[in-house]
Amino acid sequence: MAKPIAEKTRELLREVSAATITTQLFKRGLRNVFMGGLKPLGAKARPMVGEAFTLRYIPSREDIDVLEILGRADHPQRRAIEETPPGHVLVMDARSELRGATGGGILMTRLSMRGVAGVVTDSGLRDVAEIAELPMPVYIREAVAPLNLVAHHAVDLNVPIGCSGVPVYPGDIIVGDGDGVVCIPRHLAEEVAAEGWEMERKERFVTLKIKSGAPLFGTYPPDEKTAAEYLAWLDAGEPGKA
Amino acid sequence: MAKPIAEKTRELLREVSAATITTQLFKRGLRNVFMGGLKPLGAKARPMVGEAFTLRYIPSREDIDVLEILGRADHPQRRAIEETPPGHVLVMDARSELRGATGGGILMTRLSMRGVAGVVTDSGLRDVAEIAELPMPVYIREAVAPLNLVAHHAVDLNVPIGCSGVPVYPGDIIVGDGDGVVCIPRHLAEEVAAEGWEMERKERFVTLKIKSGAPLFGTYPPDEKTAAEYLAWLDAGEPGKA
């Protein structure tokens, strides 16, 4: 496994929106980075940032996927709960299939206890009311009550997967906020974080201008005059920022 | 109609989650019991438990489904509002079709006044803001403003139906919580309630352990040591339970 991303990158990304990251990646030729249709559980606005640790499911089979296997220490879903490194995000490829859940309250609580940075599944989870209370951000398609064995068979840990239509390689950087979840290829994380953070700062200034009545043209994107005002605003210590 | 389920069963089921019920039914060979994609209206966490009283719709036809029929005392939708027994759940098969609603504020208010235990539709309802204020739990796919006649023709009361892909026979036990709605075949209700309630209690203990830092393996599912601790916890009066 690659070494952890720099703490600085992680900190910057906590202040960059998923939307801004998609723009940064678009500039670099990447269009398919947003895991559409996934929503955060709970009202927490806390951003999620971490390296991807992946879990792959295939459809379940009645003679293999029986209750007994869930107690086995080598069951990939259960191993994922204990092996996802702290600070990483567990990302599950469950084929966007909603007839079975990909986890529930006890498993999510354990992940949260272990310091995992977040969970993303393109299927659903059970016990969502309980999970919504955890401090760990969790993104799902929708609540799904049935146990995973009804539909899913956990098969692989930390292989490249597709999650809600997006390629995710182990170690890629996963970021989530109120708009949903994006995946940053590992090798682009540092520059996307830096340039994205600058873009956020500029957009905060633009928003202040718009809120004070400025028209779109000239302000967004900024013309020369607005660009100069932006520099002055930076020099002045970003007055009015939230 | 079969005699009402025992009050004891109903009480137990109020403390058993939809998720746990699916596991109990899975153990008995039943996999397709969760009505996927239905969400509770309002933020109430109140569980819903009751026998199914069913209403079947077919697609509407312009020459039959005119406004006048809604005033007829033999219109099945209107009869359903007055005939669903108190303590039962009205379950509607509307083919998951969302171009017309399957009811609105006045009808839901009347059901609530009559002591009906809840409503489930695989289509939508109108006046959802008003309905979300009722004490009666209501599960829908999504808000749908148009009246039922645009898309639906009520045709049968209390026949076997499919609701969001799940078979529902009149008298089956319907349970709903934050994860959604499950259907328990009538003849399994008592044992699922009893065994499910025990499973919930055990999972409360497991959750306490996990929250205190225990790892998954050995705790969930419990090994012999954890099982013994569980019995001790029961003897001690379940300290720490919410």
Place this chain on the structure above:
Amino acid sequence: MAKPIAEKTRELLREVSAATITTQLFKRGLRNVFMGGLKPLGAKARPMVGEAFTLRYIPSREDIDVLEILGRADHPQRRAIEETPPGHVLVMDARSELRGATGGGILMTRLSMRGVAGVVTDSGLRDVAEIAELPMPVYIREAVAPLNLVAHHAVDLNVPIGCSGVPVYPGDIIVGDGDGVVCIPRHLAEEVAAEGWEMERKERFVTLKIKSGAPLFGTYPPDEKTAAEYLAWLDAGEPGKA
């Protein structure tokens, strides 16, 4: 462009639900008026009423839809932000495609500043947490982080469009509440507003009756006795109305 709708019509429509409007339009032979699947951003119950100003997108093309075009003063999406008249609703046809957003926080803030009455898109928006704080009602299918260029090319302003399956002609009256969004053909707005408002008042009375224990039959729709009670209630100044 037609002259603005009468202020009286606008006021009446603020007190008529989307559901009631669909019934009024059904009586006039119109069935396909509800833009299904669109939800209001934020918890505000504020109704949305205004004439439609439309924006049409087609799928984007990599050699045309580059970041540079967003700064051009003739870009139709950017023009829509500055040209939607105050009191109008900007309605976007984005083919219900969710791989790219149709706007974000800065654009929505500018629309709100300009006094635009609301926004409806059959795709999604980015920065939804920020937009949910605006006083202007906004209806979307779901949150979508990527910029519009990933999927959409703005091509036309104020032409007839389809939005979530519903025909919308410029100047039609758009009304939104907790159930979603309906479109009233311009030439029907006045009579739908007047008759709809009366229907709402009658339904408030019916609801009071139902809440006091009246059965459905005789009350809804009202028989002669209930109709007489209704008139008496009106004479008495509508006691008990919320």
Place this chain on the structure above:
Amino acid sequence: MAKPIAEKTRELLREVSAATITTQLFKRGLRNVFMGGLKPLGAKARPMVGEAFTLRYIPSREDIDVLEILGRADHPQRRAIEETPPGHVLVMDARSELRGATGGGILMTRLSMRGVAGVVTDSGLRDVAEIAELPMPVYIREAVAPLNLVAHHAVDLNVPIGCSGVPVYPGDIIVGDGDGVVCIPRHLAEEVAAEGWEMERKERFVTLKIKSGAPLFGTYPPDEKTAAEYLAWLDAGEPGKA
């Protein structure tokens, strides 16, 4: 059951296309009459005409839908095979669900032997290569190998159903050709047959004109001159008709 439709009506409808029937029904205010997405098995262009005899399925349940029930004489699917009257069309409501078939080669062969006029299912059939050889027209969504018990439980015979989104009442007239299947409400069958047959004859003339180079305007729909030529063509014995 109503008495059979007149043989004359049946004969006329064999020469009226599904497309023309939809136009005739549109003129009478009916828009939702086409069972979309169903295709004829085999290359036979033979039109299908007959009264609807219906079969309703709900989702199957593992403890009820076991192989043994297929041998029971009261199983509704099996009864449908022996009870659909000759000259009728068996129409199946299987919720457009494709995980299980709604019949196979042996059942279809028996229906064909019994003189049944055709079969329509909004799900699929198994043994499609064998069924395609039968003289009886059969319309399905697609080939589905698994037996019905995997997904379907036959529950009712000859009740009103929805089939591929269209209301079908027992006794309605079902017509199928290369475009698919339409349902004519029983009470409209005679006039739709007569007027539709005239419309077909007129369109044959129009087609001859178009094939000889006539432009659309003036020809279709016919202006006065073309209308006069049409009458002359009829007088002349319809020269050139296929």
Place this chain on the structure above:
Amino acid sequence: MAKPIAEKTRELLREVSAATITTQLFKRGLRNVFMGGLKPLGAKARPMVGEAFTLRYIPSREDIDVLEILGRADHPQRRAIEETPPGHVLVMDARSELRGATGGGILMTRLSMRGVAGVVTDSGLRDVAEIAELPMPVYIREAVAPLNLVAHHAVDLNVPIGCSGVPVYPGDIIVGDGDGVVCIPRHLAEEVAAEGWEMERKERFVTLKIKSGAPLFGTYPPDEKTAAEYLAWLDAGEPGKA
């Protein structure tokens, strides 16, 4: 309107497959050029090549879209039939909506008589058996019997549209074969035709090699040895080509 594409380009494209064109466009950064899910009517393998002439539909409205409008000379659908230039392909944006057709036998026959090069619709057509006999290639999603007014309102001629998710600008080059339909941006047509034709010739040679037992590696893509053999094959007059 731009001047017609060179006859040479048109001839080359008749010998280049839709598949090869997508590869040529991928090399130029264009990924979304294939109108997925559209199938040719009839068994004709005849390739379709021509400039796009577009027709845009929005959803129909009951008070506007009545039978009478079809006879009006300014109805955009009818105008499209008489105005699509010979050698062009009529491409229809009907929102992939299948509840109404976008044309039928008479209209398609007239287009064929007028020398139009082909028709593409992302919805369906009626009278498909008749249309399959025409010499003009026609691509549809599936057969749809109901007339267009049930679902569609023709609104614009020759504006940029989306067709089955692909942007189509008037004058773009549309090519169809057994795999379906692709759209070549006008400014790339000449080079895609030339380079694509060369690629086809090379693939014919590769196919001959593979059919004679050559392994994939070294042959496809060709290594130096195979490349030399290819040149020798060209010098020898392409022996063995079909």
Place this chain on the structure above:
Amino acid sequence: MAKPIAEKTRELLREVSAATITTQLFKRGLRNVFMGGLKPLGAKARPMVGEAFTLRYIPSREDIDVLEILGRADHPQRRAIEETPPGHVLVMDARSELRGATGGGILMTRLSMRGVAGVVTDSGLRDVAEIAELPMPVYIREAVAPLNLVAHHAVDLNVPIGCSGVPVYPGDIIVGDGDGVVCIPRHLAEEVAAEGWEMERKERFVTLKIKSGAPLFGTYPPDEKTAAEYLAWLDAGEPGKA
């Protein structure tokens, strides 16, 4: 890799339909074995039988999936073409995603040359007209012109996959006919082949009876009398069998 299945099993399965196999697997508790929505290319009725050799795709990424990688000898898709053993079926998991193909004419020709028993993809292929001429059976969802890189990144060979919703483990037995494709778990292949073959023989007899006018009840399933006649028919050398 497990040793090849017995030639006898393979021969029996060539005479057992996909439909019969699903019934045999249903008797053994397996319901999800049919890869719905896949159709054979070409009119060949030749059955397909072979062990599964699998290929897994994830979504493509613009910076990784460039044309150059297709020439690399370690590219998993290209390796699959040379490494699928003769007599095996190449089964591809491409997430049922249709924006890019999973192969074309040259690759399929090479597989056919190498004696591979068939190909199954839950996405599509390009060059379908050419592939339909090959002697090797091929099952796809639909024709897809664009190259795989547009949507797919080949990542793994011979791991467990999901194909059109069905679990497929390397070495499972894949059988296809006119109804589509089923997967037999390896350990059940022998008994399903033997019992299925017997069931086919019995159904041939039943079909002869039905074709001679026998009613369903008593014949299918056979009562004692029919069962005796069946034995006599076997003794007589199966007169009348096709």
